Amino acid sequence: MSEAAALVALRGASFAYEDGPAVLTGLDFEVRKGRALALLGRNGSGKTTLMRLLSGGLRPHAGQLTVDGTPVSYDRKGLTRLRTTVQLVVQDPDDQLFAASVAQDVSFGPLNLGLPDAEVRARVEEALAALDITGLADRPTHLLSYGQRKRTAIAGAVAMRPRVLILDEPTAGLDPDGQERLLATLDGLRASGTTVVMATHDVDLALRWADDAALLTPSGIRTGPAPENLSRTELLREAGLRLPWGIAATELLRGQGLLNDGATGPRTAEQLAALAGPRR
Secondary structure, X not given: OOHHHEEEEEEEEEEEOOOOOEEEEEEXXXXXXXXXXXXXXXXXXXXXXXXXXXXXXXXXXXXXXXEOOEEOOOOHHHHHHXXXXXXXXXXXXXXXXXXXXXXXXXXXXXXXXXXXXXXXXXXXXXXXXXXXXXXXXXXXXXXXXXXXXXXXXXXXXXXXXXXXXXXXXXXXXXXXXXXXXXXXXXXXXXXXXXXXXXEOOOHHHHHHHOOEXXXXXXXXXXXXXXXXXXXXHHHHHHOOOOOOHHHHHHHHHHHOOOOOOOOOOOOOHXXXXXXXOOOO
């Protein structure tokens, strides 16, 4: 993959926390425009460190972070440019929300950019609409449900109009309806031009949602098309992950002659049911 093809990239990046072993060493990793990317690996594999390096929360001890092929400078100007390009939403929304109301929280980032009040209001309205929480604008954040807090945290990132949105376990703690609504929201953000990166332990979700899957293993990171990487049993084992049920179902259907080799296998239970034909 050429540098020109990478929207955001780490080149030869290494990082270790103080008095600790190296978490990442000589890492080459890139986020490609328009590709939904799932980031997977066992606990302690470096997913959180990688996300924080991409968003500027951490600085690599060696190597560099680039945006559109240009190295990021870690002065105020460079970090402002980075944070209008990449936004990270952490797993627990309570670590990110702090203002009294939803609208106030979502407005924090644009206000810090020094934007005119009218522009800030427009961005807040746009972000609330994108996350389907316009009706919660004046709601105190401490009265929100967990799913509403998740959406508010994401809206705060969306209000910055980033080109890359990185989400750490965004569906964790949500009920099935909440997960479906969030995935529909992410589809809408992607359609509007935002490139989405999702860290998750859920291999079934990654297979269903992602174009590409990046698996962090002790021997390095392996990135490729999601259906291909998530069907490699040895790679999955090295990453501490299991085989997605959709891959197993596809192999079974093909083995029984119920699915042609070139046909795409089911990624959801609904797709599997559809292959089975009308229910009586």
